[in-house]
Amino acid sequence: VKVLDDGYGEVAAIFVQLERQRKLYQKYGKVLELDGTYKTTRAGFALYHILIEDNNGDGQPVAKFFIKEETIEAISECLRVFSENNDVSVTKFTLTDKDCAEISALGKYFPSATHLLCQFHALKSVDFYLNKVNEGERVDIEKRHQIRKHFRTAMYATTQADFDSAKAFL
Known part of the structure; x- marks a missing residue:
């Protein structure tokens, strides 16, 4: 768990990844999906999931983060934490909806991966x-x-x- 602040002492993001999730990512992280659910808390934070598909074809969360602002910078900061704790070279494809902030942030931390849009x-x-x-x-x-x-x-x-x-x- 990593709590990120905004430089003024306020919580900007909370990143969560368990060791079990890190191992799942290393094993099945060829395709990584990122999706956010907006305004999930009373404080207005969005909840983002980083998902992979396991050997049974089931989506498995490999990290989650709450962010106060849904910006390229905020998403990037959480993906930076993810990339510091995982070998992101295993990811060959990233998948999102049409959110430009998500796409841009993924491009920074998964530069070798091909980005795909959800059909x-x-x-x-x-x-x-x-x-x-x-x-x-x-x-x-x-x-x-x-x-x-x-x-x-x-x-x-x-x-x-x-x-x-x-x-x-x-």
């Missing part, structure tokens, strides 16, 4: 922007359908040719 959140984000009214106008329904179709084709492509074809449309 659910990527599709949800595309749908959100396609349905959004911009300056009083909206993408027509047929065009939205075509964009969704090609985006999904690119996302689930099993060959480079399929991906390139869908990407060219987008």
Whole structure:
């Protein structure tokens, strides 16, 4: 357990990792997932989980941290603590939703890992922007359908040719 302060004596973050979790990470940490649950305490702290998938296909938390501010700096500081206590070179892929602060912070401490976006959140984000009214106008329904179709084709492509074809449309 490590408590981080904000430089003024106030708690900025609380990082927690058990020895059992550290060992799980070393064994199964090839893919690391980071996700936050917002405003989980009366003090307004967000709870973040660092997860791996074990040999049974189950998600296992390998660290948790509470942060007062959901910024690149705050997330980075907790990932710094994680990286000081774990061999992060075992991680080849990181996975998040579309949160830019999470993505940026992971890039600092897992520079060799390839970042992946959660498919659910990527599709949800595309749908959100396609349905959004911009300056009083909206993408027509047929065009939205075509964009969704090609985006999904690119996302689930099993060959480079399929991906390139869908990407060219987008």
